[in-house]
Structure formats: structure tokens, C-alpha cells
Amino acid sequence: MATELSRDKAFFAFSPDVVPVMRLKQGEEISIETHDCFSGQLKTSTDTLETLDWSITNPASGPIYIEGTMPGDVLRVDLLEVRATGPSVMVTVPGVGGMGEMITEMETTVLTHTEDTVIFKDLIEVKQKPMLGVIGVAPAEGEIPNSTPGGHGGNMDCTLVTTGASLYLTVGVEGALFGCGDMHAAMGDGEVVICGAETPGVVRLTAQVVPIPGLPTPFIENDEVVAVIASAATVDDAYKDALARMLGFLTDVAGMPLNDGAMLMSLVGNLKFCQVVDPLMTVRFEFPKSVLAKYGYVMPR
């Protein structure tokens, strides 16, 4: 049976100073329960954000000390399963989110779950694609609230962080101090209203150090694409960083001629929003693995 971690073991900021709740061997499978981003405080449509205890929002389960990891190591997290257990909630909050100035009423909506869908107001059935909003490691120094994305990972709200994907993060401190949470049963790119279908869930994963010098992290791959994830104060700054780091990966790591990389990024790559509602904006740049293979590069396993 896999090692397990309860959702009761949660933290609210990635930091070298948060005491790990457990140790995990590299490659050892763990099953992690996660809270929804409100720590389960919103249970019915009459529970609104007015009464919310904000100090316990955006919990991440952990932190987990991953044995044998040192600062500068690239940690590959293989997401074996990201499973929503439901129910999910969504909210509107006046003044908050991508359309905050247009929203006048606070609302909480509970979405029921079927085996593989969520149901919005008994009207719209949406296929589940459970993903983790928050996933990361402690930065080398300082404290980054779980509300905030960055080079350490954190609240990236990237829809690629789902079953079957591998996420690469650079370890900041000995033991990595890994954690994850903020699962969404479904969400569109951008997370524009401020949330997805916010759900508790269970994640099965392994984590191990991989020798890929120069890999620009946070970096993610699935069967089809690799992607760099970039967060910055503005979308402009985030996309420029994502483009620069993907081109750097194509040339320095995958060995592609610079102009080939640049033209192919424009021909078959995709610049996408992750989220525009957190303290920093997050975008990603996706590039097809089939094209990398034509240039003789495959991600080492």
C-alpha cells in the first residue's frame, strides 16, 4: 500500500522554515489527500466569503521532505493520479477576479459530482479534468504564500497539472519541502472569475531527482507536449519570460538551431494563459514532443 498523507497536515506558505510533516524516499509512491482552496469552509450556497476565515485558505498538504534532494536539483514529480472527490464549489466576489468590477453580488454555488463529470446548477454537465492549482517546493529563502505562484511552483493554476503529467521543479532547500493542494475538478484556462470547480481530492505521485542541466523550471510534460510555466506581475512580463525560457530550452537543452526553435515555436507552439487572478499572472508555452523527437531530443526518463 502506498504511503499516505492526510489533508489535516497542511501549510499555507512555502518556506524553508516550515517543519516537514513526513519524509518520502525518491521514487516511493505516496497518496496525498488535499483540501479544497477554502479548507472545506464553503459547504452550501449560504456559506459565502463574508464569513470565511482567510487565514486557512489555499492549504497545501505537506510539506514533505524528499530524501536525498539538495538545492539546485531538478525534481520530477510524476502525477500518477489526480482524483477529485467532490463536491466542488465556485464563488463570485465583487471586486475580485478578472471581471471583478462587473460583479456586484457574492455567490457560492455547489457543484455535484458524478463519476466523471461535475454539474453546474442542474443545467450544465462538465467533464472532469482534475488538476492541482497549488504545487511546489520551498524557495531557497523567504516565505511565499500559497496564494502566489513563482519559480518554486505555488499557485500556478495550470490545467496541465493533471493525471499523467510530470512537473519539474528546482529544489530550493535540502529535502525540497514539497506540497500540493487547491484541486479543481474542472477549470478553463485563465481561471477568470477567480476559481475553478474547487474540490477536495486525492493525488498519487512519485518524486525523484533527474539530471537535466539547464531545464527551465517550472516545466511540465505530458504525452503530447512540454511546457514552460512563467509567472510575473503582468501578463506581458510573464509571456516574455515564457518565450525566452522555452527558446532557451530548445537551443541549450534540446540542441535545436535558434532560428529553427523560434520559427517552430511560432508554427506549432502555443502560448496559453494559466491564470490571471492571483497576485502574479501565470502563462505557459507548450511545444510538441513530436517535433523535439525530429531533432533527436526526448525527455530523459
Ligand code: CA
Ligand atoms: Ca489557485
Ligand code: ZN
Ligand atoms: Zn483553486
